[in-house]
Amino acid sequence: MKGRIKVADEVVEKVAALAALSVPGVADMGGDPARALEPVQGGAGSGARHRNQGVNVQIHERQVAVNVAVVVEYGHVVMEVAAEVKTNVATTVSRMLGMRVTEVNVTVDDVRLPGETHLESASEEEPV
Numbered sequence: 001m002k003g004r005i006k007v008a009d010e011v012v013e014k015v016a017a018l019a020a021l022s023v024p025g026v027a028d029m030g031g032d033p034a035r036a037l038e039p040v041q042g043g044a045g046s047g048a049r050h051r052n053q054g055v056n057v058q059i060h061e062r063q064v065a066v067n068v069a070v071v072v073e074y075g076h077v078v079m080e081v082a083a084e085v086k087t088n089v090a091t092t093v094s095r096m097l098g099m100r101v102t103e104v105n106v107t108v109d110d111v112r113l114p115g116e117t118h119l120e121s122a123s124e125e126e127p128v
Contacts, residue, residue: 025073075114086106
């Protein structure tokens with residue numbers, strides 16, 4: 001049957017973000033903290049922008065490369081958490097979306113201290 005199937009970048013980003021957040025030791029998504037505080041503008045589905053912070057993808061046909069930025073909880077081994085994020089993102093994106101994951105690049109942006117919240121660390125870094 002003729003026709004195309006397109007999976008929006010935002011869908012892949014959301015799946016990747018949820019996969020990263022499910023890894024023990026991941027406190028939050030990384031990236032630009034000010035972006036998370038911006039008011040969400042746009043139509044239906046634009047609320048995903050905040051949840052997908054820290055993820056960007058490049059899709060070519062049925063292949064995808066994923067870049068993920070995370071914040072690790074203090075006390076966890078950073079390299080082990082990052083390796084688990086890499087594995088979990090690749091497995092989850094491949095399984096849920098039926099796409100071939102060509103690479104997953106993980107950046108650890110910060111370490112979350114005990115008792116520190118996302119908004120506290122964001123407001124310390126960027127005046128609001």
